[in-house]
Amino acid sequence: MSLNNGQSLTVGGQDFTKNGGNSSRPPWEDARAVLRPSTPTRKPKSPKPENAITIAVSSRVLFNMEKEQHIYEQQGMEEYIKYQVEHETEAFSPGPAFSFVKALEAVNAKLRELYPESEELFDVVLMTNNHANVGLRLINTINHHQLFIERFCMTGGNSPIGYLKAYHTNLYLSADPVKVREALAEGIAAAIMFTPEKMKEVSDTQLRVAFDGDAVLFSDESERICKAHGLDKFFEHEKAHENKPLDHGPLKGFLEVLGKLQKKFYGKGQRLDCPIRTYLVTARSAASSGTRALKTLRSWGLEIDEALFLAGAPKGPMLEKIRPHIFFDDQMFHVEGAAEMGTVACHVPYGIAQRVVKKGTKDKETPNASK
Template identity: 30%
Template sequence: MTSTIRNTDVKQKDAEHAVVVAVTTRAVFESGADDGDGLHGMGVAFPLLQALQRVNKRLLEENPAESLLFDVVLITTDSQQQQQSSSITSSTRHYGLEVGRFCFSSQEDFIESLLKNDVQLFLSTDRNEALQASQKGVLSAVLDQQVAPSEQLRVMLCGDAVVRPDTGPVPESQQAAQSFSARLGSMRRRFGMLDSPLSIVLVTSSGGRESCSVALRTLRSRGLSVDEAYSLAGAPRSPILSVLRPHFLLSDGVID
């Protein structure tokens, strides 16, 4: 059973044009409210939500009628946190997070919640949840590191999946990745080369410069240009991740 509650504290986004991002409550807030004020501590996804808000703010500064905005859905599947719904909404209000909807769902029905809310990107600290969502065609990524507050939303794309040869019909998860990439590219084009609140980085782990070039051309054909590109040519990815510290890493429909 699922239920969705609109947050009346924030202006609702245009459902037809918004980019809907669902984040699990356990990623945004630490488990258990503090005894003193009933507020939850900040979780691993907290800087991400702040960065999404900065992108929205800048988009609206450029064009007050802009409808291509991030629409954040906070999804709660943890039974203990569901019993703390009032403290979750209070914490969201306290920290000034622009969450458009609160979705409460059982672990068995959370995929249904994602589909009902037209989620285009699902972010969780639970790899199994992300994998389940990806298998149902919802683009997903795992949040597994604390990212320091930044003026930019930093998105890293794994280019290796982009250059894989087509072996048949494009799976739903890959279609979702391509669609999201195009929307992300449209957002990025709203800003200039300098002082952008959104930075997109491409990394290819294997294949050398040629594979990186193919991935760049493929992404551009989908309407997405990147700010930086790195060809690791077989080198481990962890060192560059520790330097760039993206808010999340996306593969082409594949959980990384």
């Protein structure tokens, strides 16, 4: 680029001349238009962790790494790392959390339009115990799929759970039951994510999150009554305590941050067009035990967009209609039923329903059809 005495500015072999030209603008104004890229190349700035809603996802739920996991289990860490390095230019295909993360990014884009200076945004952290040598393949995959993930935590075989609080994590998703239980024990909302054989298509403009009630949003208090004394006593207990709010469950905090973002859209007159929608999908019956659930949410100052009381009916068909990006339940019976219908379902291993203690046997997970 050069400017000669005749005020002719040359950029990449193209001349822009002030004297003798038809334009009254200085030559550098015309040159600036040439230099400006046709599409923005700058990524949005990541929010500060203390201001963001942080979603930590493991690489095995964000991407399909079944083949690589098999190599690790059958041949060990060294062969696993070697394979990953040899194939680091090959992108992983999407995993069960992929559509959820894309939906988070879609919400962020709309929030940035309405609140350009706000850092109250979703921030996705790739949290994995992979070795750092696998990092290049993960970065290449993220760029290939055009995901906005800037924060990585790669712990080289050690558990990443100790870092979750440092990242101000609001939700942790993993395929590893041990790590999820560790996170829950630390008071962090967490769930084991499963991959349906065939995932249903979900909305690319509205984030949809479905929650079970007891032992997910609420404590397992009512389930304990049901297990100890049966359904009749459960209904009696709920009726007698319908004005006493239930204690919080492990995912209450995640519903709170979703509600906080929803109110930002409501504040701009977008209640009906809000890009976040929440669902309560519970096997409670409305007349017998639904009152306490709804009053509990109200006492917390939380709204749920849709409440489905199924009175013991299967959840899978309803979830197929909702098509959420993610569904949380504390019982594998419901998780498996949802997955069979193509819903990305997560197990929250929390509460009394996880254990049946028998003398001389180990604790085991068991379904409970009461909710």
